[in-house]
Amino acid sequence: MWQVTVNSKLNAMVELTEYPTHPDPPVAPALLVAAVALIDGQGHVLMHQRPHSSVHGGLWEFPGGKVEAGETPEAAAAREMAEELGIAIDPAALCPVGFASGMTVPSSTGGSSRSLVILLYAARQWTGEPQLHEGEAMAWLDPHRVPALAMPELDYPLAAALIAWVEKNLFPPSVERR
Numbered sequence: 297m298w299q300v301t302v303n304s305k306l307n308a309m310v311e312l313t314e315y316p317t318h319p320d321p322p323v324a325p326a327l328l329v330a331a332v333a334l335i336d337g338q339g340h341v342l343m344h345q346r347p348h349s350s351v352h353g354g355l356w357e358f359p360g361g362k363v364e365a366g367e368t369p370e371a372a373a374a375r376e377m378a379e380e381l382g383i384a385i386d387p388a389a390l391c392p393v394g395f396a397s398g399m400t401v402p403s404s405t406g407g408s409s410r411s412l413v414i415l416l417y418a419a420r421q422w423t424g425e426p427q428l429h430e431g432e433a434m435a436w437l438d439p440h441r442v443p444a445l446a447m448p449e450l451d452y453p454l455a456a457a458l459i460a461w462v463e464k465n466l467f468p469p470s471v472e473r474r
């Protein structure tokens with residue numbers, strides 16, 4: 297971060313001072329992950345249990361994965377839905393719900409922690425029946441029950457954002473008519 301100081305005596309002199317933003321800043325670019333809350337006709341959301349062998353193994357998450365080079369987050373989300381659940385989603389039909397930001401958990405094989413940003417989208421339409429292609433299990437849940445699951449840390453704020461989104465978009469307060 298740069299601080300600009302104007303020296304009043306010399307009037308036009310500008311001093312630039314560099315300040316460290318963090319004692320140990322992350323060196324790698326942020327990892328971007330696109331995840332999807334699939335919402336069925338009953339307003340239930342599909343949660344996915346990560347493979348035991350993976351980072352965050354056995355925890356519940358919103359299905360999704362890393363955005364690859366040259367991909368939009370929406371295209372990545374649609375690709376992950378095909379890979380993980382065997383369903384087709386139109387990227388244009390994904391609705392932004394919220395995001396969460398933190399640090400990755402270093403894998404058991406090493407590697408340092410890096411900045412992680414997860415974008416959560418909602419989808420109410422897709423083609424095909426979700427099937428477990430990867431992971432340990434999947435479950436359709438009332439969104440209000442999601443915060444009770446064992447999940448990666450960033451999924452708790454994502455779950456709160458989803459509940460707010462569902463209450464606004466699926467069950468909007470009735471409009472008072474005079």
Ligand SMILES: Nc1nc2c([nH]c(=O)n2[C@@H]2O[C@H](COP(=O)(O)OP(=O)(O)OP(=O)(O)O)[C@@H](O)[C@H]2O)c(=O)[nH]1
Pocket residue numbers: 329330331350351352356357358359360361362363400401414448449450451
């Ligand atoms: N998909 C997904 N990943 C999440 C969530 N919450 C969360 O912390 N993550 C983390 O974000 C990262 C995404 O990794 P991933 O393993 O799902 O991505 P991927 O399918 O591209 O993995 P791959 O490297 O095996 O191809 C992991 O560190 C994962 O633990 C979530 O709700 N959904």
